[in-house]
Every structure is written in C-alpha cells, then in structure tokens.
C-alpha cells in the first residue's frame with residue numbers, strides 16, 4: 013500500500029509525526045518514506061510493506077497529512093502502475109527530464125575507443141542539438157579474449173570531452189559495483205562536466221547483488237536492459253529491485269530477445285512491448301534498436317532496419333532511444349557492424365521526430 017501525502021508535507025511537523033507513530037504501531041507492517049523533489053513541490057510517498065491486507069483504504073486516507081491511498085498489487089510495488097491516475101515516475105538528471113511523457117535519443121559509441129572518435133561523435137551530436145550520448149567504458153564480452161573496454165582509464169577524458177561539447181548525460185554500462193565508485197570519483201575529479209546514467213546490460217539483468225548496489229545509490233539514474241533470455245515479468249522484477257533499494261530513477265530498456273526466430277536480426281525485436289511496459293509500470297521505456305537488429309541491413313525501401321525498428325518503438329510511445337553510431341565503424345572495437353555513420357545522424361534524428369509527431373497525433377486520435 014502507498015500513502016501519497018499532501019504536497020510539501022513537513023516531515024518534521026506534528027501531522028507527520030502522528031502519522032508515523034500510528035503506522036509504526038501496526039503489527040507486521042514496515043514503512044519506507046520516499047520523497048520526490050519536483051520543480052514546484054516536494055511529493056512524499058510512504059510505502060507500507062508487509063501485512064497490509066487488513067488495512068482499509070478509507071481508514072488510511074483519514075490519517076493526518078495523507079492525500080491519497082493506493083493499494084498496490086504484490087508485484088512491482090514501487091515501479092508498478094497500480095492506478096491509472098498515478099503520475100509516471102519522473103526525474104531530472106543534469107537538467108534533462110525523463111518520464112513517460114518525454115523522449116530522448118542517446119546516440120553514441122557502443123565502446124569508447126580513441127579520444128578522436130569520442131570527440132568526432134560528440135561534435136556531431138552538438139551540431140544536431142543533442143545533449144545525451146552513450147559511451148561504453150566497461151564492456152561485457154562473450155569471449156574473454158575480446159576487448160573489455162578501457163574501463164576507468166578513459167573516464168576523465170570522456171567526461172571532459174562531454175563537457176566541452178555540452179553533453180549533459182552519458183549512458184554507461186557497469187558490470188561491477190566497483191565501477192559505480194570509479195565513475196563517481198572520475199566525475200568528482202573532473203568537476204562534474206557531465207552526468208552519467210548507469211546502464212545494467214542484458215547479461216546482468218538478474219545479477220541481484222549488482223542491482224541492489226546500484227539501487228542503493230541515488231546520485232545516478234539507472235537504465236536496466238531486459239534480460240535477453242528471460243520473461244518480461246522477470247526483467248520488470250529486476251527493475252523493481254533497483255527501486256526497492258531506494259533509487260526510483262529507473263528506465264526500462266527493451267533490446268530484443270535471443271532466439272533464432274529473429275534471424276537474420278541479432279535478436280528478435282520486442283518493441284511491441286513498449287505499451288506493455290508503460291501499462292504495467294510508471295517508468296520511462298527505452299528501446300535499443302542497435303542491439304536488437306545487430307547489423308546494417310537495409311530494406312527494399314532503402315531504409316536501414318535499425319531505423320525501421322527505432323521508429324516502431326517511438327511510434328508506440330518509447331521515451332528513450334539508445335543507438336550505436338561510430339565515425340569509422342570498420343575500426344570499432346565492439347559492435348562495428350551495427351553502428352550507423354555520422355552522416356546518418358541527421359536523417360536518423362529527423363526520422364525519430366516524425367515518429368514522435370505521429371505518436372503525439374495518435375494520442376489525440378485515441379484520447
């Protein structure tokens with residue numbers, strides 16, 4: 013059960029003290045207080061965990077400072093959409109706001125290789141008015157002999173270049189808890205020229221200890237990729253792990269699922285799940301067309317499959333697009349075959365805008 017308190021409730025005030033005193037007296041019920049600081053008001057939610065079946069919604073709504081009560085189903089207590097009126101979970105990272113109402117493109121390198129390539133990528137993004145990118149420093153690879161990413165060594169220069177080109181948020185995968193500290197230290201040492209959205213890759217979707225560690229920190233939002241060989245429900249539970257540890261700045265990423273039914277694509281594109289994730293949860297939904305499609309296939313209409321897949325996600329209401337680009341894909345150390353070229357950035361972004369406009373028109377049509 014979630015108690016949504018009146019906006020700007022004073023947590024030191026008498027009303028809140030009486031509310032908490034009452035809640036603490038309930039047998040087998042634990043409370044967890046969560047505050048969301050918006051631009052104009054502070055919203056407080058109190059999560060009641062445990063034996064809440066016997067509590068009545070009316071009784072709880074009559075308690076001091078409580079504005080509304082939502083009875084949640086057992087699953088996805090924090091990220092779940094238990095009630096259609098509940099606002100989507102929204103957060104702002106270094107001036108960029110994410111929610112189920114926004115759309116941001118994170119075009120960039122699958123893996124950081126050279127400063128020249130990072131700089132060329134960021135310069136191209138700035139020229140297109142983009143403030144987000146993807147830059148992999150820690151790469152989980154199938155083969156132990158494949159390039160594992162530059163790791164912590166590249167972080168200072170990647171962050172400094174991001175600052176130079178006005179990049180506000182970088183999506184960056186972490187495969188170990190220690191990477192979170194390395195990223196935090198490098199941001200501090202370079203004076204926070206940019207911000208990082210931590211990414212949990214599909215190979216770690218159910219690495220529960222990593223999820224707990226990343227969920228315990230609140231300074232960086234987290235993009236969780238769905239597991240490529242597990243059900244959607246299992247992946248959504250993984251996202252709930254992050255939120256249950258206290259970090260509600262979560263984005264859920266679709267990236268295709270592993271099956272030969274998807275051939276010749278690298279994975280079977282699963283973007284029909286965009287509306288499903290939006291219905292079941294309140295978190296923004298990302299699509300990764302690059303790791304879904306996995307190659308520069310081009311249809312009979314001349315359009316790249318990666319672009320087609322992107323648009324399928326956006327037209328269905330996706331809130332973020334994570335996509336691989338590279339100035340010289342033939343030299344890329346990871347996933348070169350699926351990278352788009354820098355001169356494809358402008359048409360790609362225009363295509364995304366067309367699809368977004370269509371989605372907004374669809375909202376009016378059906379609304």
Ligand code: PEP
Nearest residue numbers: 148213214215237267303
């Ligand atoms: C990536 O985005 O670089 C990546 C490795 O993706 P995934 O975890 O979806 O394979």
Ligand code: MN
Nearest residue numbers: 122303346347
């Ligand atoms: Mn990749």
